[in-house]
Amino acid sequence: MIGSITRYLSSIGVKLFLWFWLIIVISVSSTSFISHQLAQEVIIIPPLVSDIKKLKSTTAKISKNTPKNIQKFIQQAHFSQNSFFVIKNIQNNNIYPQPEKFNDATDYIKKSTFNNLTTIKLPNSRITGPIKISAQQTKYLLFIVHKNKRSIHMVLKQLPYWLLISIPVIISFILCWFLAKTLSKPISQMKKVANQFGNGNLAIRLEENCQRSDEIGDLARTFNNMADKIQSNVEAHQRLLGDMSHELRSPMTRLQVALALADKSKDQPETLNKHILRCEKEVENLDNMLSDVLSLSRLENSMHHIHFDKVKLSDILIPLIEDNQYLAEDKDIAITSKLLDQCFIEADPQLLSSAFNNVLLNAVKYSPENSKITVQMKLVDNTVLVSISDQGSGVPEHTTESLFTPFFRTSTARERKTGGTGLGLAISKQAVLIHHGEISAQNNETDGLTVTISLPLLA
Numbered sequence: 001m002i003g004s005i006t007r008y009l010s011s012i013g014v015k016l017f018l019w020f021w022l023i024i025v026i027s028v029s030s031t032s033f034i035s036h037q038l039a040q041e042v043i044i045i046p047p048l049v050s051d052i053k054k055l056k057s058t059t060a061k062i063s064k065n066t067p068k069n070i071q072k073f074i075q076q077a078h079f080s081q082n083s084f085f086v087i088k089n090i091q092n093n094n095i096y097p098q099p100e101k102f103n104d105a106t107d108y109i110k111k112s113t114f115n116n117l118t119t120i121k122l123p124n125s126r127i128t129g130p131i132k133i134s135a136q137q138t139k140y141l142l143f144i145v146h147k148n149k150r151s152i153h154m155v156l157k158q159l160p161y162w163l164l165i166s167i168p169v170i171i172s173f174i175l176c177w178f179l180a181k182t183l184s185k186p187i188s189q190m191k192k193v194a195n196q197f198g199n200g201n202l203a204i205r206l207e208e209n210c211q212r213s214d215e216i217g218d219l220a221r222t223f224n225n226m227a228d229k230i231q232s233n234v235e236a237h238q239r240l241l242g243d244m245s246h247e248l249r250s251p252m253t254r255l256q257v258a259l260a261l262a263d264k265s266k267d268q269p270e271t272l273n274k275h276i277l278r279c280e281k282e283v284e285n286l287d288n289m290l291s292d293v294l295s296l297s298r299l300e301n302s303m304h305h306i307h308f309d310k311v312k313l314s315d316i317l318i319p320l321i322e323d324n325q326y327l328a329e330d331k332d333i334a335i336t337s338k339l340l341d342q343c344f345i346e347a348d349p350q351l352l353s354s355a356f357n358n359v360l361l362n363a364v365k366y367s368p369e370n371s372k373i374t375v376q377m378k379l380v381d382n383t384v385l386v387s388i389s390d391q392g393s394g395v396p397e398h399t400t401e402s403l404f405t406p407f408f409r410t411s412t413a414r415e416r417k418t419g420g421t422g423l424g425l426a427i428s429k430q431a432v433l434i435h436h437g438e439i440s441a442q443n444n445e446t447d448g449l450t451v452t453i454s455l456p457l458l459a
Contacts, residue, residue, distance in 0.1 A: 017180030024172035042108070043121040051119065051128035051144050058085060059131050059142060070135040071096045082147035087140040088130070105145045114141065124148055186216045190223065202231040248286065255282040306348045306434060310458060313377065313384060314339045316353050321375060324360040333367050335360075337375040343384055344458045347435055355431035355439075356386070358424035359451045363390040367448075382457050389450040394443040403441050404429040428453075 058077055067073035074085050075097060084102075088095055088109055098106045105125035120127045129143030186209045196204045205227060209220035262275035317339060325335045363373045371391040378385045395403065406426040432439045437455040444450055 014180070016183055017176050020176040020179060021173055024176060025169055028168040028172060045119050045121065047117050047119045047128055051146075052117070055129060055131045055142055055144055058144075059133055062133050062135060062142075067135060070133075070138075070140065073135075084145055086129075086143045086145055087133070088143070090139045090141060102145055102147065109141075109143055122148075183216075186212070186220070190220065194223070197227055202227070202234060251282045251285045255279055255286075258282065306351060308346045308348055310344055311347050311349050311352075312341075313343045313345055313347075313386070313455070314341055316347075316349055317356060317375060317377075317386070320353060320357050320360055324357070324364055327361075328364045328367075328373070331364070331367065331369045331371075333364060333369070333371055333373060335364075335373045335375065338377065339375070340377045340379065340384070343377060343379070345384065345435075345455050346458050347455070351431050352435060355428040355453070356388075358428045359388050359453070362424060363388055363392075363449075363451075366390065366392040368392060379457075380454075383454050384457055385452055385454050387450050387452045389444060389448060391444075391446075391448040394447060394449045395441075397443060400441045400443070404439065425451075 061077070062070070062073065065073070070087065074087050077085050084097070084099070086095060086097070086106065086109060093110055095106050095110050102125055104122050105127055108120070108122060109127065109129075114130050117129065117131065125148060126146040127143055128146075130141035133140050133142050189209060190206060193204055193206050205224050206220040209216055210224060211217065212220070258275045258278040262272055262279065265271040265275060317337070321335050321337055328335055360373075360375075367373060367390040373391075374387075374389045376387050376389075378387070404425045406423050429439050432453055432455070435455055437453060439451065439453050441449055441451045
């Protein structure tokens with residue numbers, strides 16, 4: 001119980017809420033305190049002309065009528081519910097009349113000393129005066145008082161100080177809690193999705209938060225991109241494992257059959273030698289396949305020790321072309337080249353040679369007899385393009401991107417009878433990517449396939 005409360009109080013939502021609320025409470029309290037200290041309860045302004053006219057008119061009536069009861073006369077002179085006259089006895093400071101709703105005005109008149117005719121604004125009332133009058137040998141001061149119109153400011157001024165502080169504190173509490181929940185809710189959703197993703201649900205994604213245009217939306221989209229790549233890598237490794245298991249089964253089966261036949265041919269030397277040669281071939285196939293798988297795995301996991309040097313690209317391609325031309329003579333295939341002499345790149349010569357060699361081997365393997373393979377170099381901006389074109393049957397258009405997938409075969413050009421492990425182009429792709437390049441394939445306009453490798457030139 002205590003642990004769950006501690007975790008809850010340590011959550012980012014609670015921290016955001018407490019910090020925001022604390023800052024707002026301090027700001028509101030400070031502002032309110034300063035405003036309260038600086039607030040002017042009494043404002044003196046020049047006397048209003050309209051009030052002076054009413055005072056002088058009432059003074060003239062008193063002088064003319066000389067009322068015996070000045071208090072009653074003043075009461076009868078009351079001209080509105082929100083406005084009335086007040087007299088103050090100069091000798092004893094008695095005030096008449098004293099309505100309750102004008103307590104602030106009558107209290108101020110009673111306590112204050114007036115030297116000049118002026119207008120005074122109080123929180124609830126406005127006073128104009130005084131004018132001296134005499135009645136029955138008694139001197140008075142005459143004032144006119146107006147009730148101020150009720151406003152939010154007046155209502156707030158009448159509230160207790162503790163309540164004035166409580167209102168903004170409560171409002172800030174609600175707003176800060178809403179803000180904190182708004183910020184912490186998508187993070188909580190990300191946490192749930194990340195937990196499910198970590199538990200093996202690789203297909204789950206953050207859908208709702210991706211629609212946001214703020215940093216949280218950027219984080220959600222970044223998470224989805226990361227999840228896509230992880231899912232793709234895991235599926236690729238699972239597919240590689242499945243394909244490898246399938247590919248290993250065939251040579252293993254053939255090896256078992258050859259061993260069984262060899263065992264039966266103990267008394268037939270020629271037949272026994274034939275089956276032993278077959279076993280050697282299958283063992284060699286297994287060794288090549290395992291070697292290619294290990295090479296691909298090292299490249300994909302960046303375990304390969306790479307040594308980059310300044311190399312001339314033609315120095316890598318010329319020996320490869322000569323070696324593959326030797327192999328191509330069995331099918332009367334001619335390899336022609338158009339190379340650039342002064343073209344330097346930063347590369348691991350051995351790794352890059354294996355990438356080009358795998359592409360050339362594929363071109364020789366799937367080219368018909370009496371055909372031609374072309375190797376051409378071309379500069380585009382700060383990139384060198386090396387294209388290797390053959391005159392084979394090509395591949396279905398929708399499979400060009402899949403050619404660089406481990407163990408991928410089409411139904412035409414890459415049948416099992418051609419041999420090989422099906423990993424050559426996959427290894428070439430990883431080697432090119434390590435050199436910050438790109439590799440692609442596309443069918444020619446007539447016959448054959450062109451594989452293009454682009455590499456950045458040495459700066």
